[in-house]
Amino acid sequence: MSFFEKFKQGLKRTTPTFYKAFGVVGGLFSGKKLAQEDIDLLEEALYGADIGVETATEILEEIKAAFKKEKELRGQDAAAIGAAVLRRVLAGAEGKLPEFTAKPEVIALIGVNGSGKTTTAAKLGRMFQDKGSTVLVGACDTFRAAANEQLAVWCQRLNLDLVSSHQGADSAAVAYDAYDAAARRGKDVLILDTAGRLHTKHNLLGELSKIRRVLEKRDAKAPQHRWLVLDGSIGSNSIEQARVFHKQFDLTGLVITKLDGTSRGGALVGIYREMRLPIYYVGLGEQPEDLQPFSIESYVDALFNLKNPAE
Amino acid sequence: MFENLTDRIGNALKNLRGQGKLSEENMAEALREVRTALLSADVHFRVAREFVERVQKEAAGQEVLKSVTPGQQIVKIIHDELVKLLGEGTQELSIKRPLKVMLIGLQGSGKTTTAGKMAALLKKKGYKPMLVACDPYRPAAVDQLETLAKAVGVAFYCERGSKDVPKTGRNALAKARETDCDAILFDTAGRLQIDSELVDEIKRLKAVVEPEEVLLVADAALGQEAVNVAKTFNEAVSLTGLVMTKLDGDARGGAALSMKAMTGVPIKFAGVGEKIEDFDTFHPDRMASRILGMGDVVSLVEKAQESLDQAEAERMAEKLARADFNFEDFLSQMRQVKKLGSLQGIVGMLPGMSGVKIGDAEEKKMARTEALILSMTLQERRNPQIISSSRRARIAKGAGLPMLDLNQLIKQYQQMKKVMQMMKGPKGLSRMKQMAKEVEAMKNQKR
Ligand SMILES: Nc1nc2c(ncn2[C@@H]2O[C@H](COP(=O)(O)OP(=O)(O)OP(=O)(O)O)[C@@H](O)[C@H]2O)c(=O)[nH]1
Ligand SMILES: Nc1nc2c(ncn2[C@@H]2O[C@H](COP(=O)(O)OP(=O)(O)OP(=O)(O)O)[C@@H](O)[C@H]2O)c(=O)[nH]1
Ligand SMILES: [Mg+2]
Ligand SMILES: [Mg+2]
Numbered sequence: 183m184s185f186f187e188k189f190k191q192g193l194k195r196t197t198p199t200f201y202k203a204f205g206v207v208g209g210l211f212s213g214k215k216l217a218q219e220d221i222d223l224l225e226e227a228l229y230g231a232d233i234g235v236e237t238a239t240e241i242l243e244e245i246k247a248a249f250k251k252e253k254e255l256r257g258q259d260a261a262a263i264g265a266a267v268l269r270r271v272l273a274g275a276e277g278k279l280p281e282f283t284a285k286p287e288v289i290a291l292i293g294v295n296g297s298g299k300t301t302t303a304a305k306l307g308r309m310f311q312d313k314g315s316t317v318l319v320g321a322c323d324t325f326r327a328a329a330n331e332q333l334a335v336w337c338q339r340l341n342l343d344l345v346s347s348h349q350g351a352d353s354a355a356v357a358y359d360a361y362d363a364a365a366r367r368g369k370d371v372l373i374l375d376t377a378g379r380l381h382t383k384h385n386l387l388g389e390l391s392k393i394r395r396v397l398e399k400r401d402a403k404a405p406q407h408r409w410l411v412l413d414g415s416i417g418s419n420s421i422e423q424a425r426v427f428h429k430q431f432d433l434t435g436l437v438i439t440k441l442d443g444t445s446r447g448g449a450l451v452g453i454y455r456e457m458r459l460p461i462y463y464v465g466l467g468e469q470p471e472d473l474q475p476f477s478i479e480s481y482v483d484a485l486f487n488l489k490n491p492a493e
Numbered sequence: 494m495f496e497n498l499t500d501r502i503g504n505a506l507k508n509l510r511g512q513g514k515l516s517e518e519n520m521a522e523a524l525r526e527v528r529t530a531l532l533s534a535d536v537h538f539r540v541a542r543e544f545v546e547r548v549q550k551e552a553a554g555q556e557v558l559k560s561v562t563p564g565q566q567i568v569k570i571i572h573d574e575l576v577k578l579l580g581e582g583t584q585e586l587s588i589k590r591p592l593k594v595m596l597i598g599l600q601g602s603g604k605t606t607t608a609g610k611m612a613a614l615l616k617k618k619g620y621k622p623m624l625v626a627c628d629p630y631r632p633a634a635v636d637q638l639e640t641l642a643k644a645v646g647v648a649f650y651c652e653r654g655s656k657d658v659p660k661t662g663r664n665a666l667a668k669a670r671e672t673d674c675d676a677i678l679f680d681t682a683g684r685l686q687i688d689s690e691l692v693d694e695i696k697r698l699k700a701v702v703e704p705e706e707v708l709l710v711a712d713a714a715l716g717q718e719a720v721n722v723a724k725t726f727n728e729a730v731s732l733t734g735l736v737m738t739k740l741d742g743d744a745r746g747g748a749a750l751s752m753k754a755m756t757g758v759p760i761k762f763a764g765v766g767e768k769i770e771d772f773d774t775f776h777p778d779r780m781a782s783r784i785l786g787m788g789d790v791v792s793l794v795e796k797a798q799e800s801l802d803q804a805e806a807e808r809m810a811e812k813l814a815r816a817d818f819n820f821e822d823f824l825s826q827m828r829q830v831k832k833l834g835s836l837q838g839i840v841g842m843l844p845g846m847s848g849v850k851i852g853d854a855e856e857k858k859m860a861r862t863e864a865l866i867l868s869m870t871l872q873e874r875r876n877p878q879i880i881s882s883s884r885r886a887r888i889a890k891g892a893g894l895p896m897l898d899l900n901q902l903i904k905q906y907q908q909m910k911k912v913m914q915m916m917k918g919p920k921g922l923s924r925m926k927q928m929a930k931e932v933e934a935m936k937n938q939k940r
Contacts, residue, residue, distance in 0.1 A: 229538045230718075295767065326637075327605075327640035332631070415715055417715060419743070420714075443686075444718050444721055444722075468631075
């Protein structure tokens, strides 16, 4: 199933508000003036997507302006306007991995507790392997109960090389060992799974810097890819998370998970507005194949239900 | 962008200074800011709208209190309405034994960790808990729970390799009976509320184990969909409570407000860290301050509150002087103190002060006293002398507390009454008023 389909499936089962506002049914928004109810409906639909007050306001203003010119504005026209604004805001947000030059090229996955780092590490490992690259995974979560076991199960299932230690071990040491093993075994990609940490915990953020310092001893540019894994169902706090992790770890991109649910992951819009961090992948389920490259077109179309408005 | 909500509200409210009466017009801008603030704090759109309407209704036409500005007064109304929506007072678990608790929720919300934390809490309360692994899907989910069970030192039950969750549940109950475990906690797999197959699974598990508590464990940082999640799960398995996790972060927590407002399901616990002991009863007033933004706004509320408290304290002093002090007054007095206590709690949430814990034991004691008084009938509260031994049994049972606690409370009351009798008379009144003033002064000094 494509990103578009899967994302939309989740959305379809949510409140009908979005379709009421942006669907083709009825000659919504016709009259002398946009009625307060219409504005409410539009606002509710927009805010419901977690895209934030700023973008929601921007879209609403454009819809209002369009209405001034065209009194017969319909839901689908409004949707098209919203989509256009969102496309404009997101221009350049698709992460495209360049050809790997280092060996191994290192991807570090970081993020708050339970956002989907470990699952994403497994999914990415599978994806690179399918593309013909050789992969090693490093288990740098040495804190959480059974974190090692969780990653071990994944790696066994997907036939991925794994370097891990024991609970309570030094995570930077594991990162170093994993790099060492990947270099010796001639692997193309090293994926580091790290422990979940809230961005408000300064000591835990320091641990991330240490991982980076240790790797830099082997390759000044490693980890080349520092991705923040965000749970798509989280609201505005994702923006704060991105701010702090970016400052601490100089992020290079994002992965948004759990978009198979009913949330629209709109916080990514706010993050991209502010930090220009590209989105590389989206997680669409708990299975290893449930990972897709992020596509602005698909995201925006699914959000505003543009391709299949009759639904 | 919107990080400085406190300032925004503060600014909008400043414009209200010097106005005599609150009206729809002079509140409009402030209320718009409040709405934006709520939305930025992830409060559900509809909840935010209804909330602002309610505040407007509550405030319009109100005379401005002598000692506060209209702005402060609005903030006070907002704060109180938030607390009202979030649920007044703290919520306890069912007191039934054996106690069966099912934990459900979205993926990664913190169910397994919460199961461990709750087992530790119940163990401390004298239960013999058992943790039951009902997540056959997530890799090493069973190991995770087993590790926690060992760390906490409680029984553990699992059926590795079996995907028949209701069956595991049934067998676990049998095992618990055999081994005298009287608090059985079922950790279920994370699932989307729209995954009908998996939602059906927890329905079947529920039918088998007949839990006293079905708790939805939810990330405090959830966005606008939080409401749908809570509603759908509630329709499927009739939740008895919510647990908000990751409150050690800086999410404003509008999700908590929205879920509670739209489902009516009370919020019972708060997860405040990854460690076993990072677990707490949920405090609505702290959450209200958090949603509003702290600092300035809270101090405004505090100030408004103080002037009200002052009046209340004087009223109380008069009652005391007449020695007609009863449990109703006791409750009201205690709530005043509690307000202060929880304000101190807010201190603990300020950046850099999260480690500072103030008066936890005291708060728990007050919660018990409150539960006891709330368990009395109005008549009993007003005429404590009618509380016979059969009434005592009922009251203690209703509060879910040992008789000993109630007896202590009544004794304490009788002593207070005695002291009051001694202070009766015109002289007593002035002495009381003086005391009330001194207490106020002390409160102020403390800050
Ligand atoms: N529905 C859905 N669930 C997901 C997705 N990605 C991860 N999950 C689930 O989310 C839960 C948490 O995922 P993990 O990969 O363990 O998250 P984590 O960030 O490693 O968690 P910590 O290490 O504890 O911080 C698991 O139950 C996963 O199966 C996704 O894209 N969709
Ligand atoms: N900071 C913080 N982390 C928490 C809290 N509660 C749980 N966590 C962390 O959140 C992550 C996910 O917790 P789990 O208990 O595995 O979540 P779950 O709901 O059982 O996840 P699934 O079974 O995959 O659906 C782990 O890293 C926990 O340590 C909390 O209150 N604060
Ligand atoms: Mg992990
Ligand atoms: Mg779990």
